Amino acid sequence: MERFDTDILVAGGGAAGLAATAAFATEGFRVTCVDPVPPAAGIDDPGSDMRSTAFLMPSVRLLERAGLWAKLVPHAAPLRIMRLADAGGPEPVVRETADFVADEAGEPAFGYNVPNWLMRREMVASLRGMPRVTLRMGTRVEHLTPRTCEAVVRLADGTSLRARLVIAADGRDSAVREMCGISARRWGYGQKAVVFTVAHSLPHHDVSTEIHRSGGPFTLVPLPDHDGRPHSAVVWMERGPRAVELGNMPPEAFERELNERACGVLGPLELASPRRVWPIISQVSERLCGPRTALVAEAAHVIPPIGAQGLNMSLRDIATLRDLCVAAREAGGDIGNDDLLRRYHWKRHPDILARIAGVDALNRAAMEDTQRLRDLRLAGLKALHGVRPARRLAMSMGLGAGS
Numbered sequence: 001m002e003r004f005d006t007d008i009l010v011a012g013g014g015a016a017g018l019a020a021t022a023a024f025a026t027e028g029f030r031v032t033c034v035d036p037v038p039p040a041a042g043i044d045d046p047g048s049d050m051r052s053t054a055f056l057m058p059s060v061r062l063l064e065r066a067g068l069w070a071k072l073v074p075h076a077a078p079l080r081i082m083r084l085a086d087a088g089g090p091e092p093v094v095r096e097t098a099d100f101v102a103d104e105a106g107e108p109a110f111g112y113n114v115p116n117w118l119m120r121r122e123m124v125a126s127l128r129g130m131p132r133v134t135l136r137m138g139t140r141v142e143h144l145t146p147r148t149c150e151a152v153v154r155l156a157d158g159t160s161l162r163a164r165l166v167i168a169a170d171g172r173d174s175a176v177r178e179m180c181g182i183s184a185r186r187w188g189y190g191q192k193a194v195v196f197t198v199a200h201s202l203p204h205h206d207v208s209t210e211i212h213r214s215g216g217p218f219t220l221v222p223l224p225d226h227d228g229r230p231h232s233a234v235v236w237m238e239r240g241p242r243a244v245e246l247g248n249m250p251p252e253a254f255e256r257e258l259n260e261r262a263c264g265v266l267g268p269l270e271l272a273s274p275r276r277v278w279p280i281i282s283q284v285s286e287r288l289c290g291p292r293t294a295l296v297a298e299a300a301h302v303i304p305p306i307g308a309q310g311l312n313m314s315l316r317d318i319a320t321l322r323d324l325c326v327a328a329r330e331a332g333g334d335i336g337n338d339d340l341l342r343r344y345h346w347k348r349h350p351d352i353l354a355r356i357a358g359v360d361a362l363n364r365a366a367m368e369d370t371q372r373l374r375d376l377r378l379a380g381l382k383a384l385h386g387v388r389p390a391r392r393l394a395m396s397m398g399l400g401a402g403s
Protein backbone atom coordinates (compact mmCIF):
# COMPACT_ATOMS: atom_id res chain seq x y z
CA MET A 1 0.00 0.00 0.00
CA GLU A 2 1.21 3.57 -0.82
CA ARG A 3 2.59 5.19 2.33
CA PHE A 4 2.18 8.78 1.14
CA ASP A 5 -1.10 10.69 0.80
CA THR A 6 0.44 12.71 -2.03
CA ASP A 7 3.84 12.87 -3.75
CA ILE A 8 3.99 16.66 -3.59
CA LEU A 9 2.15 19.16 -1.44
CA VAL A 10 2.09 22.67 -2.89
CA ALA A 11 1.46 25.34 -0.24
CA GLY A 12 -0.16 28.27 -2.06
CA GLY A 13 -2.51 28.44 -5.02
CA GLY A 14 -1.45 31.79 -6.47
CA ALA A 15 -0.19 31.83 -10.05
CA ALA A 16 3.05 30.07 -9.10
CA GLY A 17 1.48 27.37 -6.92
CA LEU A 18 -1.13 26.55 -9.56
CA ALA A 19 1.50 26.41 -12.30
CA ALA A 20 3.66 24.12 -10.12
CA THR A 21 0.69 21.85 -9.43
CA ALA A 22 0.02 21.39 -13.15
CA ALA A 23 3.72 21.12 -14.08
CA PHE A 24 4.31 18.23 -11.66
CA ALA A 25 0.96 16.48 -12.21
CA THR A 26 1.51 16.33 -15.98
CA GLU A 27 4.84 14.58 -15.30
CA GLY A 28 2.99 11.85 -13.41
CA PHE A 29 3.31 13.02 -9.77
CA ARG A 30 0.29 13.12 -7.44
CA VAL A 31 -0.02 16.73 -6.31
CA THR A 32 -2.15 18.39 -3.64
CA CYS A 33 -2.43 22.19 -3.74
CA VAL A 34 -3.61 24.05 -0.63
CA ASP A 35 -4.76 27.69 -0.51
CA PRO A 36 -7.06 29.55 1.90
CA VAL A 37 -8.49 31.87 -0.80
CA PRO A 38 -10.61 30.66 -3.75
CA PRO A 39 -10.09 32.49 -7.10
CA ALA A 40 -12.03 35.69 -7.86
CA ALA A 41 -15.05 35.12 -10.09
CA GLY A 42 -15.11 38.58 -11.70
CA ILE A 43 -13.05 41.74 -12.22
CA ASP A 44 -15.13 43.67 -9.64
CA ASP A 45 -14.67 41.09 -6.83
CA PRO A 46 -13.14 42.95 -3.85
CA GLY A 47 -10.20 40.51 -3.83
CA SER A 48 -9.56 40.39 -7.57
CA ASP A 49 -5.96 41.01 -8.63
CA MET A 50 -5.86 43.92 -11.12
CA ARG A 51 -2.30 43.13 -12.19
CA SER A 52 -1.50 41.39 -15.43
CA THR A 53 1.37 39.07 -16.15
CA ALA A 54 3.56 39.28 -19.22
CA PHE A 55 4.60 35.66 -19.71
CA LEU A 56 7.89 35.51 -21.60
CA MET A 57 8.34 32.68 -24.13
CA PRO A 58 10.10 30.15 -21.81
CA SER A 59 7.14 30.56 -19.41
CA VAL A 60 4.63 30.08 -22.22
CA ARG A 61 6.41 26.81 -23.11
CA LEU A 62 6.26 25.63 -19.48
CA LEU A 63 2.53 26.43 -19.31
CA GLU A 64 1.94 24.60 -22.61
CA ARG A 65 3.74 21.51 -21.36
CA ALA A 66 1.75 21.74 -18.09
CA GLY A 67 -1.56 21.78 -19.98
CA LEU A 68 -2.52 25.30 -18.81
CA TRP A 69 -1.85 27.51 -21.83
CA ALA A 70 -4.89 26.49 -23.94
CA LYS A 71 -7.28 28.09 -21.43
CA LEU A 72 -5.14 31.22 -21.01
CA VAL A 73 -4.46 32.01 -24.65
CA PRO A 74 -7.99 33.40 -25.41
CA HIS A 75 -7.28 36.08 -22.75
CA ALA A 76 -3.69 36.82 -23.86
CA ALA A 77 -2.30 39.69 -25.95
CA PRO A 78 1.05 39.21 -27.73
CA LEU A 79 3.97 41.54 -26.95
CA ARG A 80 5.90 42.15 -30.16
CA ILE A 81 7.74 45.34 -29.25
CA MET A 82 9.04 46.58 -25.89
CA ARG A 83 9.30 50.38 -26.14
CA LEU A 84 11.25 52.45 -23.62
CA ALA A 85 10.23 56.09 -23.71
CA ASP A 86 12.05 58.89 -21.92
CA ALA A 87 9.88 61.78 -20.72
CA GLY A 88 12.44 63.09 -18.24
CA GLY A 89 12.69 66.64 -19.59
CA PRO A 90 11.18 69.67 -17.83
CA GLU A 91 7.79 69.08 -19.60
CA PRO A 92 5.85 65.75 -19.54
CA VAL A 93 6.45 64.88 -23.20
CA VAL A 94 8.30 61.95 -24.75
CA ARG A 95 11.73 63.15 -25.91
CA GLU A 96 13.25 59.80 -27.01
CA THR A 97 12.07 56.22 -27.62
CA ALA A 98 13.98 52.97 -28.02
CA ASP A 99 12.26 49.89 -29.48
CA PHE A 100 13.28 46.33 -28.70
CA VAL A 101 11.67 44.17 -31.42
CA ALA A 102 11.04 40.45 -30.85
CA ASP A 103 11.82 39.68 -34.54
CA GLU A 104 15.38 40.82 -33.95
CA ALA A 105 15.73 38.25 -31.15
CA GLY A 106 14.38 35.51 -33.45
CA GLU A 107 10.95 35.21 -31.78
CA PRO A 108 7.51 36.25 -33.13
CA ALA A 109 6.75 37.80 -29.73
CA PHE A 110 8.57 38.45 -26.44
CA GLY A 111 5.62 36.86 -24.71
CA TYR A 112 1.92 37.23 -23.95
CA ASN A 113 0.10 39.37 -21.39
CA VAL A 114 -2.79 37.91 -19.35
CA PRO A 115 -4.89 39.61 -16.61
CA ASN A 116 -4.09 37.97 -13.24
CA TRP A 117 -7.66 37.55 -11.99
CA LEU A 118 -8.59 35.68 -15.18
CA MET A 119 -5.36 33.68 -15.12
CA ARG A 120 -6.04 32.28 -11.65
CA ARG A 121 -9.67 31.47 -12.48
CA GLU A 122 -8.73 29.68 -15.72
CA MET A 123 -5.82 27.80 -14.12
CA VAL A 124 -8.09 26.47 -11.37
CA ALA A 125 -10.65 25.44 -14.03
CA SER A 126 -7.94 23.51 -15.95
CA LEU A 127 -6.63 21.85 -12.79
CA ARG A 128 -10.10 20.63 -11.78
CA GLY A 129 -10.06 18.40 -14.87
CA MET A 130 -6.51 17.05 -14.45
CA PRO A 131 -5.72 13.56 -13.19
CA ARG A 132 -3.49 13.27 -10.08
CA VAL A 133 -4.46 16.79 -8.88
CA THR A 134 -6.25 17.50 -5.60
CA LEU A 135 -7.21 21.11 -4.89
CA ARG A 136 -7.81 22.05 -1.25
CA MET A 137 -9.10 25.63 -1.48
CA GLY A 138 -10.33 27.25 1.74
CA THR A 139 -7.69 25.96 4.13
CA ARG A 140 -4.01 26.68 4.82
CA VAL A 141 -0.81 24.93 5.81
CA GLU A 142 -0.49 25.40 9.54
CA HIS A 143 2.33 23.12 10.59
CA LEU A 144 5.15 21.20 8.93
CA THR A 145 7.08 18.27 10.39
CA PRO A 146 9.89 17.10 8.13
CA ARG A 147 11.08 13.52 8.71
CA THR A 148 13.82 11.48 7.06
CA CYS A 149 11.56 10.03 4.34
CA GLU A 150 8.52 12.32 4.32
CA ALA A 151 6.99 15.58 5.50
CA VAL A 152 3.83 15.62 7.58
CA VAL A 153 1.73 18.71 6.88
CA ARG A 154 -1.09 19.77 9.14
CA LEU A 155 -3.79 21.99 7.62
CA ALA A 156 -5.98 24.56 9.39
CA ASP A 157 -9.05 22.32 8.88
CA GLY A 158 -7.46 19.77 11.24
CA THR A 159 -6.45 17.20 8.59
CA SER A 160 -2.86 16.03 8.02
CA LEU A 161 -1.14 14.87 4.84
CA ARG A 162 2.08 12.97 4.28
CA ALA A 163 4.12 14.07 1.26
CA ARG A 164 7.56 13.28 -0.14
CA LEU A 165 8.16 16.92 -1.02
CA VAL A 166 6.60 20.24 0.02
CA ILE A 167 6.76 23.16 -2.41
CA ALA A 168 6.39 26.51 -0.65
CA ALA A 169 4.56 28.83 -3.08
CA ASP A 170 2.77 30.69 -0.31
CA GLY A 171 3.89 34.19 -1.23
CA ARG A 172 6.22 36.88 0.09
CA ASP A 173 5.25 36.37 3.76
CA SER A 174 5.61 32.60 3.39
CA ALA A 175 4.54 30.73 6.52
CA VAL A 176 6.29 27.61 5.24
CA ARG A 177 9.59 29.51 4.86
CA GLU A 178 9.23 30.57 8.48
CA MET A 179 8.38 27.01 9.59
CA CYS A 180 11.67 25.92 7.97
CA GLY A 181 13.58 28.65 9.83
CA ILE A 182 14.82 30.24 6.60
CA SER A 183 15.39 33.98 6.77
CA ALA A 184 14.81 36.47 3.96
CA ARG A 185 16.38 39.88 3.35
CA ARG A 186 13.84 42.56 2.40
CA TRP A 187 14.33 46.19 1.39
CA GLY A 188 11.99 48.89 0.10
CA TYR A 189 12.21 51.96 -2.11
CA GLY A 190 9.55 54.18 -0.47
CA GLN A 191 7.57 53.38 -3.58
CA LYS A 192 4.20 51.83 -4.52
CA ALA A 193 2.52 50.82 -7.79
CA VAL A 194 -1.00 51.84 -8.78
CA VAL A 195 -2.37 49.05 -10.98
CA PHE A 196 -5.46 49.19 -13.22
CA THR A 197 -6.79 48.72 -16.76
CA VAL A 198 -7.47 51.46 -19.34
CA ALA A 199 -9.41 51.72 -22.58
CA HIS A 200 -7.87 53.90 -25.31
CA SER A 201 -8.71 55.27 -28.75
CA LEU A 202 -5.45 54.36 -30.56
CA PRO A 203 -4.56 50.66 -31.07
CA HIS A 204 -1.53 49.41 -29.11
CA HIS A 205 -0.21 47.33 -32.05
CA ASP A 206 1.15 44.75 -29.55
CA VAL A 207 3.62 47.33 -28.21
CA SER A 208 4.36 47.50 -24.48
CA THR A 209 5.48 51.03 -23.54
CA GLU A 210 7.48 51.92 -20.42
CA ILE A 211 7.62 55.69 -19.88
CA HIS A 212 10.35 57.11 -17.63
CA ARG A 213 10.02 60.46 -15.91
CA SER A 214 10.37 60.34 -12.11
CA GLY A 215 9.08 58.29 -9.17
CA GLY A 216 9.39 55.05 -11.17
CA PRO A 217 8.32 53.69 -14.54
CA PHE A 218 4.80 54.05 -15.96
CA THR A 219 4.08 50.98 -18.09
CA LEU A 220 1.25 50.28 -20.54
CA VAL A 221 1.00 46.59 -21.42
CA PRO A 222 -1.34 45.38 -24.22
CA LEU A 223 -4.49 43.42 -23.41
CA PRO A 224 -6.95 41.90 -25.89
CA ASP A 225 -9.63 44.34 -27.14
CA HIS A 226 -12.77 44.47 -25.02
CA ASP A 227 -16.21 45.59 -26.34
CA GLY A 228 -14.48 46.46 -29.62
CA ARG A 229 -12.05 48.91 -27.95
CA PRO A 230 -8.29 48.59 -27.39
CA HIS A 231 -7.29 48.00 -23.74
CA SER A 232 -4.02 48.00 -21.81
CA ALA A 233 -2.93 47.11 -18.30
CA VAL A 234 -1.12 49.91 -16.44
CA VAL A 235 1.54 49.69 -13.74
CA TRP A 236 2.23 53.20 -12.46
CA MET A 237 5.08 53.32 -9.95
CA GLU A 238 5.41 56.39 -7.75
CA ARG A 239 6.76 57.43 -4.36
CA GLY A 240 4.48 55.93 -1.67
CA PRO A 241 2.38 58.96 -0.57
CA ARG A 242 1.81 60.06 -4.18
CA ALA A 243 0.72 56.52 -5.18
CA VAL A 244 -1.76 56.37 -2.29
CA GLU A 245 -3.09 59.79 -3.29
CA LEU A 246 -3.54 58.59 -6.89
CA GLY A 247 -5.21 55.38 -5.72
CA ASN A 248 -7.81 57.35 -3.71
CA MET A 249 -8.50 60.21 -6.15
CA PRO A 250 -11.99 60.64 -7.65
CA PRO A 251 -11.98 59.01 -11.13
CA GLU A 252 -12.18 62.26 -13.16
CA ALA A 253 -9.25 63.86 -11.32
CA PHE A 254 -7.31 60.60 -11.60
CA GLU A 255 -7.91 60.42 -15.37
CA ARG A 256 -6.46 63.93 -15.75
CA GLU A 257 -3.28 62.92 -13.89
CA LEU A 258 -3.16 59.64 -15.81
CA ASN A 259 -3.33 61.30 -19.21
CA GLU A 260 -0.59 63.76 -18.31
CA ARG A 261 1.70 60.94 -17.12
CA ALA A 262 0.97 58.78 -20.23
CA CYS A 263 2.14 61.66 -22.49
CA GLY A 264 -0.62 60.84 -25.01
CA VAL A 265 1.18 57.76 -26.38
CA LEU A 266 -2.11 55.83 -26.93
CA GLY A 267 -4.46 58.81 -27.26
CA PRO A 268 -6.88 59.70 -24.43
CA LEU A 269 -6.98 56.99 -21.73
CA GLU A 270 -10.13 56.01 -19.83
CA LEU A 271 -10.08 54.13 -16.53
CA ALA A 272 -11.70 50.68 -17.13
CA SER A 273 -11.26 48.83 -13.81
CA PRO A 274 -10.86 49.38 -10.07
CA ARG A 275 -7.41 50.63 -8.94
CA ARG A 276 -5.20 48.64 -6.56
CA VAL A 277 -2.06 49.87 -4.81
CA TRP A 278 0.89 47.47 -4.34
CA PRO A 279 3.98 48.09 -2.18
CA ILE A 280 7.24 47.80 -4.11
CA ILE A 281 9.98 45.80 -2.43
CA SER A 282 12.86 43.49 -3.19
CA GLN A 283 13.29 40.36 -1.13
CA VAL A 284 15.48 37.31 -1.34
CA SER A 285 15.44 34.19 0.72
CA GLU A 286 18.81 33.18 2.15
CA ARG A 287 18.23 29.56 1.02
CA LEU A 288 15.77 27.99 -1.42
CA CYS A 289 15.38 24.76 0.49
CA GLY A 290 14.77 23.30 3.92
CA PRO A 291 14.24 19.70 4.99
CA ARG A 292 11.82 18.09 2.47
CA THR A 293 10.92 21.60 1.28
CA ALA A 294 11.67 23.73 -1.80
CA LEU A 295 10.88 27.46 -1.89
CA VAL A 296 9.65 28.87 -5.20
CA ALA A 297 8.31 32.18 -6.52
CA GLU A 298 7.60 35.02 -4.07
CA ALA A 299 8.27 32.74 -1.12
CA ALA A 300 11.86 32.78 -2.46
CA HIS A 301 12.20 36.15 -4.21
CA VAL A 302 10.30 39.41 -4.79
CA ILE A 303 11.36 41.99 -7.32
CA PRO A 304 9.96 45.37 -8.50
CA PRO A 305 7.70 44.98 -11.58
CA ILE A 306 10.20 46.05 -14.23
CA GLY A 307 10.95 43.96 -17.31
CA ALA A 308 8.28 41.34 -16.38
CA GLN A 309 10.75 39.32 -14.35
CA GLY A 310 8.79 38.29 -11.19
CA LEU A 311 6.54 35.40 -12.17
CA ASN A 312 8.81 34.49 -15.07
CA MET A 313 11.64 33.84 -12.59
CA SER A 314 9.15 31.81 -10.55
CA LEU A 315 8.30 29.59 -13.49
CA ARG A 316 12.02 29.04 -14.03
CA ASP A 317 12.24 27.85 -10.38
CA ILE A 318 9.41 25.41 -11.10
CA ALA A 319 10.95 24.12 -14.36
CA THR A 320 14.31 23.54 -12.62
CA LEU A 321 12.74 21.68 -9.71
CA ARG A 322 10.50 19.65 -12.04
CA ASP A 323 13.49 18.51 -14.12
CA LEU A 324 15.43 17.49 -11.00
CA CYS A 325 12.46 15.51 -9.64
CA VAL A 326 11.77 13.76 -12.95
CA ALA A 327 15.46 12.79 -13.21
CA ALA A 328 15.48 11.52 -9.60
CA ARG A 329 12.38 9.41 -10.17
CA GLU A 330 13.84 7.93 -13.37
CA ALA A 331 16.97 7.00 -11.44
CA GLY A 332 14.79 5.33 -8.78
CA GLY A 333 15.64 8.06 -6.24
CA ASP A 334 13.73 10.12 -3.71
CA ILE A 335 12.28 13.46 -4.89
CA GLY A 336 12.58 15.22 -1.54
CA ASN A 337 16.10 14.32 -0.44
CA ASP A 338 18.67 16.87 0.75
CA ASP A 339 21.01 16.36 -2.18
CA LEU A 340 18.32 17.12 -4.78
CA LEU A 341 17.13 20.15 -2.82
CA ARG A 342 20.68 21.51 -2.46
CA ARG A 343 21.17 21.13 -6.22
CA TYR A 344 17.93 23.05 -6.76
CA HIS A 345 19.27 25.87 -4.54
CA TRP A 346 22.57 26.10 -6.43
CA LYS A 347 20.94 25.99 -9.87
CA ARG A 348 18.57 28.89 -9.09
CA HIS A 349 20.05 31.14 -6.38
CA PRO A 350 22.82 32.83 -8.45
CA ASP A 351 20.38 33.73 -11.29
CA ILE A 352 17.88 35.10 -8.76
CA LEU A 353 20.55 37.26 -7.05
CA ALA A 354 21.76 38.62 -10.41
CA ARG A 355 18.26 39.52 -11.61
CA ILE A 356 17.34 41.18 -8.31
CA ALA A 357 20.52 43.29 -8.46
CA GLY A 358 19.81 44.29 -12.09
CA VAL A 359 16.18 45.26 -11.50
CA ASP A 360 17.09 47.07 -8.26
CA ALA A 361 19.55 49.27 -10.21
CA LEU A 362 17.02 49.94 -13.02
CA ASN A 363 14.37 50.90 -10.49
CA ARG A 364 16.65 53.33 -8.68
CA ALA A 365 17.54 54.97 -12.02
CA ALA A 366 13.84 55.20 -12.96
CA MET A 367 13.02 56.97 -9.67
CA GLU A 368 15.40 59.89 -10.34
CA ASP A 369 13.93 63.34 -9.66
CA THR A 370 16.87 65.61 -10.55
CA GLN A 371 17.15 66.87 -14.13
CA ARG A 372 20.90 66.14 -14.39
CA LEU A 373 20.47 62.46 -13.46
CA ARG A 374 17.42 62.11 -15.69
CA ASP A 375 19.52 63.38 -18.60
CA LEU A 376 22.25 60.89 -17.69
CA ARG A 377 19.63 58.11 -17.71
CA LEU A 378 18.57 59.19 -21.21
CA ALA A 379 22.19 58.99 -22.40
CA GLY A 380 22.42 55.45 -20.96
CA LEU A 381 19.26 54.40 -22.79
CA LYS A 382 20.60 55.75 -26.10
CA ALA A 383 23.91 53.96 -25.58
CA LEU A 384 22.24 50.63 -24.73
CA HIS A 385 19.87 50.80 -27.67
CA GLY A 386 22.33 52.18 -30.21
CA VAL A 387 24.87 49.36 -29.90
CA ARG A 388 23.50 46.22 -31.54
CA PRO A 389 25.28 43.61 -29.33
CA ALA A 390 24.22 45.46 -26.15
CA ARG A 391 20.66 45.69 -27.46
CA ARG A 392 20.60 41.96 -28.31
CA LEU A 393 22.05 41.05 -24.88
CA ALA A 394 19.38 43.17 -23.13
CA MET A 395 16.68 41.43 -25.19
CA SER A 396 17.96 37.93 -24.50
CA MET A 397 18.11 38.70 -20.75
CA GLY A 398 14.58 40.09 -20.98
CA LEU A 399 13.44 36.98 -22.87
CA GLY A 400 14.48 34.85 -19.95
CA ALA A 401 17.88 33.62 -21.16
CA GLY A 402 20.95 33.57 -18.98
CA SER A 403 20.10 31.13 -16.21
Ligand SMILES: Cc1cc2nc3c(=O)[nH]c(=O)nc-3n(C[C@H](O)[C@H](O)[C@H](O)COP(=O)(O)OP(=O)(O)OC[C@H]3O[C@@H](n4cnc5c(N)ncnc54)[C@H](O)[C@@H]3O)c2cc1C
Pocket: 011, 012, 013, 014, 015, 016, 017, 034, 035, 036, 037, 051, 052, 053, 054, 055, 139, 140, 141, 142, 169, 170, 171, 172, 175, 176, 193, 195, 235, 278, 296, 297, 298, 299, 305, 308, 309, 310, 311, 312, 313, 314
Ligand atom coordinates in the same frame (compact mmCIF):
# COMPACT_ATOMS: atom_id res chain seq x y z
C1 LIG B 1 2.38 45.62 -9.90
C2 LIG B 1 2.99 44.28 -10.25
C3 LIG B 1 3.04 43.86 -11.59
C4 LIG B 1 3.65 42.63 -11.93
N1 LIG B 1 3.77 42.26 -13.25
C5 LIG B 1 4.41 41.10 -13.57
C6 LIG B 1 4.62 40.69 -14.93
O1 LIG B 1 4.17 41.36 -15.88
N2 LIG B 1 5.29 39.54 -15.19
C7 LIG B 1 5.79 38.77 -14.17
O2 LIG B 1 6.43 37.76 -14.44
N3 LIG B 1 5.59 39.11 -12.88
C8 LIG B 1 4.94 40.24 -12.55
N4 LIG B 1 4.76 40.60 -11.24
C9 LIG B 1 5.12 39.67 -10.21
C10 LIG B 1 4.01 38.65 -10.03
O3 LIG B 1 2.74 39.28 -10.01
C11 LIG B 1 4.22 37.87 -8.75
O4 LIG B 1 5.48 37.25 -8.86
C12 LIG B 1 3.17 36.81 -8.59
O5 LIG B 1 1.88 37.30 -8.64
C13 LIG B 1 3.37 36.13 -7.25
O6 LIG B 1 2.77 34.91 -7.32
P1 LIG B 1 2.98 33.86 -6.15
O7 LIG B 1 2.12 32.70 -6.56
O8 LIG B 1 4.41 33.65 -5.86
O9 LIG B 1 2.42 34.58 -4.85
P2 LIG B 1 0.93 34.97 -4.44
O10 LIG B 1 0.14 35.39 -5.63
O11 LIG B 1 1.05 35.91 -3.30
O12 LIG B 1 0.30 33.60 -3.96
C14 LIG B 1 0.56 33.06 -2.72
C15 LIG B 1 -0.64 32.23 -2.31
O13 LIG B 1 -0.34 31.53 -1.11
C16 LIG B 1 -1.52 31.49 -0.31
N5 LIG B 1 -1.11 31.26 1.08
C17 LIG B 1 -0.66 32.15 2.00
N6 LIG B 1 -0.39 31.50 3.17
C18 LIG B 1 -0.64 30.18 2.97
C19 LIG B 1 -0.54 29.02 3.79
N7 LIG B 1 -0.12 29.08 5.08
N8 LIG B 1 -0.90 27.82 3.25
C20 LIG B 1 -1.32 27.73 1.96
N9 LIG B 1 -1.43 28.81 1.15
C21 LIG B 1 -1.09 30.01 1.64
C22 LIG B 1 -2.17 32.85 -0.56
O14 LIG B 1 -3.56 32.80 -0.28
C23 LIG B 1 -1.88 33.08 -2.05
O15 LIG B 1 -2.94 32.65 -2.88
C24 LIG B 1 4.17 41.82 -10.89
C25 LIG B 1 4.11 42.23 -9.54
C26 LIG B 1 3.54 43.45 -9.21
C27 LIG B 1 3.51 43.91 -7.77
